[in-house]
Amino acid sequence: MLSLYQSCMLSYTVFLLFVSVVKTTESAPNWNTLNETVGGRLHKAKPFSSPCFPDFDGISVPRNKAACKIIEDNYLNATYRSSQFGNFMNTQWESCMSTSAQCTLDSSDPSDSLAWTELPCDQGSIAPYYIDVQNYEDVQAALAFSRTTEVPCRSSTIGSLGLWTRNLDKISYNASFVPVGGSQPFPAMTIGAGVPWVDAYSFADANNVTIVGGYSETVGASGGWIMGGGHSVLSPTLGLGVDRVLEYKLVTPDGEYRTANAHTNSDLFWALRGGGGGTFGVVLESTSMVEPMAIPLQVASVSFNSTTETGLQFLRLLTNNSLQWAQEGWGGHLTSSGFISVTPLLTLEEAQASMQNAVDFVQTQNGTVVIETLPSWFAFFAKYTIPAQTAVGSADLAASRLIPYSLFETQEGRDSFIQLVTSLPGSFLEIDVVTPFLYNATENSTSVTPAWRNAVWHVLMGSEFVWNSTLAEKVAAFEFTNNCTAGLISIAPNSGAYMCLTTHFFLFQNEANVYEPNYEQSFWGGNYDRLLAIKHRYDPLGLLDCWKCVGWKGVDDSRSRCYPRVD
Ligand SMILES: *[C@@H]1O[C@H](CO)[C@@H](O)[C@H](O)[C@H]1NC(C)=O
Ligand SMILES: *[C@@H]1O[C@H](CO)[C@@H](O)[C@H](O)[C@H]1NC(C)=O
Ligand SMILES: *[C@@H]1O[C@H](CO)[C@@H](O)[C@H](O)[C@H]1NC(C)=O
Numbered sequence: 317m318l319s320l321y322q323s324c325m326l327s328y329t330v331f332l333l334f335v336s337v338v339k340t341t342e343s344a345p346n347w348n349t350l351n352e353t354v355g356g357r358l359h360k361a362k363p364f365s366s367p368c369f370p371d372f373d374g375i376s377v378p379r380n381k382a383a384c385k386i387i388e389d390n391y392l393n394a395t396y397r398s399s400q401f402g403n404f405m406n407t408q409w410e411s412c413m414s415t416s417a418q419c420t421l422d423s424s425d426p427s428d429s430l431a432w433t434e435l436p437c438d439q440g441s442i443a444p445y446y447i448d449v450q451n452y453e454d455v456q457a458a459l460a461f462s463r464t465t466e467v468p469c470r471s472s473t474i475g476s477l478g479l480w481t482r483n484l485d486k487i488s489y490n491a492s493f494v495p496v497g498g499s500q501p502f503p504a505m506t507i508g509a510g511v512p513w514v515d516a517y518s519f520a521d522a523n524n525v526t527i528v529g530g531y532s533e534t535v536g537a538s539g540g541w542i543m544g545g546g547h548s549v550l551s552p553t554l555g556l557g558v559d560r561v562l563e564y565k566l567v568t569p570d571g572e573y574r575t576a577n578a579h580t581n582s583d584l585f586w587a588l589r590g591g592g593g594g595t596f597g598v599v600l601e602s603t604s605m606v607e608p609m610a611i612p613l614q615v616a617s618v619s620f621n622s623t624t625e626t627g628l629q630f631l632r633l634l635t636n637n638s639l640q641w642a643q644e645g646w647g648g649h650l651t652s653s654g655f656i657s658v659t660p661l662l663t664l665e666e667a668q669a670s671m672q673n674a675v676d677f678v679q680t681q682n683g684t685v686v687i688e689t690l691p692s693w694f695a696f697f698a699k700y701t702i703p704a705q706t707a708v709g710s711a712d713l714a715a716s717r718l719i720p721y722s723l724f725e726t727q728e729g730r731d732s733f734i735q736l737v738t739s740l741p742g743s744f745l746e747i748d749v750v751t752p753f754l755y756n757a758t759e760n761s762t763s764v765t766p767a768w769r770n771a772v773w774h775v776l777m778g779s780e781f782v783w784n785s786t787l788a789e790k791v792a793a794f795e796f797t798n799n800c801t802a803g804l805i806s807i808a809p810n811s812g813a814y815m816c817l818t819t820h821f822f823l824f825q826n827e828a829n830v831y832e833p834n835y836e837q838s839f840w841g842g843n844y845d846r847l848l849a850i851k852h853r854y855d856p857l858g859l860l861d862c863w864k865c866v867g868w869k870g871v872d873d874s875r876s877r878c879y880p881r882v883d
C-alpha cells in the first residue's frame with residue numbers, strides 16, 4: 317500500500333512512475349486546509365542553492381545568476397544559511413545520501429560551476445513544505461496534520477512537513493523566576509526556540525548576567541542543544557545546558573501544550589534533559605538558570621604551525637596536562653596545533669603558571685601566545701569564538717567519545733590516545749574540553765549518559781565527503797568514521813558518546829557518529845529504558861521518529877531510506 321506521505325510526492329518527477337502504479341486520491345494531504353489553519357504561514361521550500369542550477373527535480377528551469385552569486389558568496393556563511401528554511405550546517409542533511417538526490421555546491425569553492433553543470437538539483441531530504449511557526453497552535457495543527465496524513469513533522473526527511481521556529485525569537489530575563497508549581501526563585505532567561513546563541517549572549521550581556529551556551533553563534537539556544545546535553549567551554553565549572561534548564565514549554569505528540577519542570581510533568585522534564593531533540597515533543601521555549609553577574613574569565617590562546625611530529629609532541633603535552641587543567645576549571649577547544657581555553661577559577665598569574673609548559677613549547681615553535689583576562693563571557697565570545705566558528709556548508713562526519721579522567725591517570729592510558737591518533741591518519745581531530753568535570757550535578761536529575769560526569773574530554777574524529785562523492789565514496793567515508801569510533805571505544809570502552817543533535821526544527825550540527833554501534837548505551841547509558849517508557853507515554857504512535865533517537869523505528873522504516881547501508 318502506498319503510504320500517504322509518498323502520495324504527496326506526486327509533484328516530484330522521480331517518484332512519478334512509482335506513484336502512478338498505485339493510484340491513491342482519497343486521502344491526499346490537504347495542504348490548503350493546513351495553510352488556512354496556520355493563518356497562511358505554510359510555505360513551499362526549495363533547496364537553498366537551486367537558483368544556481370539549470371534544472372530542478374528533472375525539469376529545466378532558467379538559472380538565476382544574480383541570486384546564485386549571493387548564494388555562492390554566502391554558501392559558507394552560517395548566519396546567512398540560518399536565515400532561511402532548509403539549510404543545515406552540514407550539507408548531507410539536505411541531500412538524500414543513499415540516492416545522491418541533492419542540490420549542493422562545491423564547499424571547497426562555491427563558485428565552481430562543475431557543481432551545477434555536472435549534477436542535477438533535487439529536493440533531496442529538505443521538507444518540501446514548512447510552517448513559519450508563530451505560536452503553539454501552529455505546532456498543534458502540524459502534529460494533528462501529521463497524525464491524519466502520516467506526513468512526518470521533520471525538516472530533513474523526504475516528503476516531510478518542516479517546522480520553522482526561527483521566528484520564535486523572544487528572550488526575557490527574570491531575576492526571580494519561579495517554575496510553575498514550585499516556590500524557589502532563580503535568576504533565569506527564557507528563550508524562544510528560534511533564538512541563536514549569539515542573540516542570547518548579547519541579551520545576557522546587556523543584563524549583566526552569564527548564560528552557559530555553545531560555541532557556534534547560529535546554534536539554537538532552545539533546540540537540540542538543550543535537549544541532547546548542551547556542552548560549553550564553561551561546562552567544566554557551570555554544568556551542561558541540561559543541568560541548568562528549569563522549564564520547557566512544548567507541544568507533545570498527543571497535541572497537548574505542556575509545561576515540563578521539576579514540579580509539573582517531571583517525567584517529561586527529566587526525559588527532555590538529555591533524551592534528545594525532536595523526540596518527546598516540539599519545544600517552543602526553555603528557561604535556564606543564569607549566573608547573576610558578568611563573570612571575568614582567564615583566556616589562554618596559543619597556536620603554532622605544526623608538523624606531524626611537533627603536532628604529536630603537543631598532543632602528548634596536552635594529555636600530560638589534562639588532569640591539572642581539569643582541576644583548574646579550564647574549558648576549551650584543543651587541536652594538535654593550538655587551543656583556546658578559558659577558566660573562571662584562576663587569577664591571571666595562576667593562569668600564566670598553569671599554562672607555562674604549553675607556552676614554552678609553542679614559543680619554541682615560533683607560535684603565538686596570548687594569556688589575558690576578559691571581563692565577561694560576551695567579551696570572550698566576540699573576540700575569540702566568532703572568528704573561530706565551526707565550518708558550515710560541507711559534509712562532515714564525526715565520531716564522538718567522552719574520554720574519562722581515568723585514561724589520563726596512567727602513562728599507558730595517555731599513550732593509548734596518542735597511538736589511536738597515529739593509527740588513523742586522515743582523520744580530523746578536535747578535543748572539546750566541555751564536560752561538567754567540577755560541576756556538582758544533582759544525581760539522576762538529567763537523562764544524558766552518566767559518562768559525561770567522569771569525562772575530561774569530548775573527542776571528535778572522522779571524515780567528510782564532497783559535493784560529487786559517489787555512493788561508494790560516501791560509504792567509505794562512513795566506514796572510516798566507524799573505524800574512528802571503534803578506535804575511540806577501544807581506549808574508552810566503558811564510556812559514552814555525545815548524541816546526535818537532531819533537533820530537526822532548526823539548523824543543527826551533528827557531533828555523533830550516525831552509525832554509532834549500541835547507540836542506546838553510548839548516548840544514554842542506564843537511562844535508556846526509562847527514556848523509552850516516557851517516549852511511549854507521550855508518543856504512543858511514534859509520530860516523532862528520528863534516526864537513533866529514543867524509540868527509533870529502525871533502518872527498515874521508510875524514513876531511514878536516505879542513510880546508506882554501511883556495515
Ligand atoms: C498559504 O497561504 C498564503 C496566503 O494565502 C499564500 O500566500 C501561500 O502561498 C500559501 N502557501 C502554500 C504552500 O500554498
Ligand atoms: C554573513 O551573512 C550575514 C547575514 O546575511 C551578513 O550580515 C554577514 O555580513 C555575512 N558575513 C560575511 C563574512 O559575509
Ligand atoms: C518573574 O517571575 C515571577 C515568578 O514566576 C513572576 O511573578 C514575575 O511576574 C516575573 N517577572 C517578569 C518581569 O516577568
Ligand SMILES: *[C@@H]1O[C@H](CO)[C@@H](O)[C@H](O)[C@H]1NC(C)=O
Binds near residue numbers: 522523524
Ligand atoms: C550593567 O552593569 C553596568 C556597569 O555596572 C551598569 O552601568 C548597567 O546599568 C547594568 N545594566 C543592567 C541592565 O543592570
Ligand SMILES: *[C@@H]1O[C@H](CO)[C@@H](O)[C@H](O)[C@H]1NC(C)=O
Binds near residue numbers: 620682
Ligand atoms: C604559520 O605560518 C604562516 C606562513 O608562514 C604565518 O603567516 C602564520 O603567522 C604562522 N602561524 C602561526 C600561528 O605561527
Ligand SMILES: *[C@@H]1O[C@H](CO)[C@@H](O)[C@H](O)[C@H]1NC(C)=O
Binds near residue numbers: 630633727
Ligand atoms: C609527558 O609526561 C611524561 C611522563 O611524565 C614525560 O616523559 C614526557 O616528557 C611528557 N611530554 C611532554 C610533551 O610534556
Ligand SMILES: *[C@@H]1O[C@H](CO)[C@@H](O)[C@H](O)[C@H]1NC(C)=O
Binds near residue numbers: 680681682
Ligand atoms: C623560529 O625562528 C628562529 C629565528 O627566526 C629560527 O631560527 C627557528 O628555526 C624557528 N623555529 C621554528 C621551529 O620554526
Ligand SMILES: *[C@@H]1O[C@H](CO)[C@@H](O)[C@H](O)[C@H]1NC(C)=O
Binds near residue numbers: 553554754755756
Ligand atoms: C562542588 O562542591 C564542593 C563541595 O561542596 C565544593 O567545594 C566545590 O566548590 C563545588 N564546585 C563547584 C564548581 O561549585
Ligand SMILES: *[C@@H]1O[C@H](CO)[C@@H](O)[C@H](O)[C@H]1NC(C)=O
Binds near residue numbers: 759760
Ligand atoms: C540514581 O539512580 C541509580 C540507578 O537507578 C540509583 O541506584 C541511585 O540510588 C539513584 N540516586 C539517587 C540519589 O536517587
Ligand SMILES: *[C@@H]1O[C@H](CO)[C@@H](O)[C@H](O)[C@H]1NC(C)=O
Binds near residue numbers: 784786
Ligand atoms: C569531483 O570533482 C572533482 C573536481 O572538483 C574531480 O577532481 C573529481 O574527480 C570528481 N569526483 C568524481 C567522483 O567525479
Ligand SMILES: *[C@@H]1O[C@H](CO)[C@@H](O)[C@H](O)[C@H]1NC(C)=O
Binds near residue numbers: 792793795796799
Ligand atoms: C577500517 O578498518 C578495517 C580494519 O582495520 C580496514 O580493513 C578498513 O580498510 C578500514 N576502512 C577504512 C575506510 O579506513
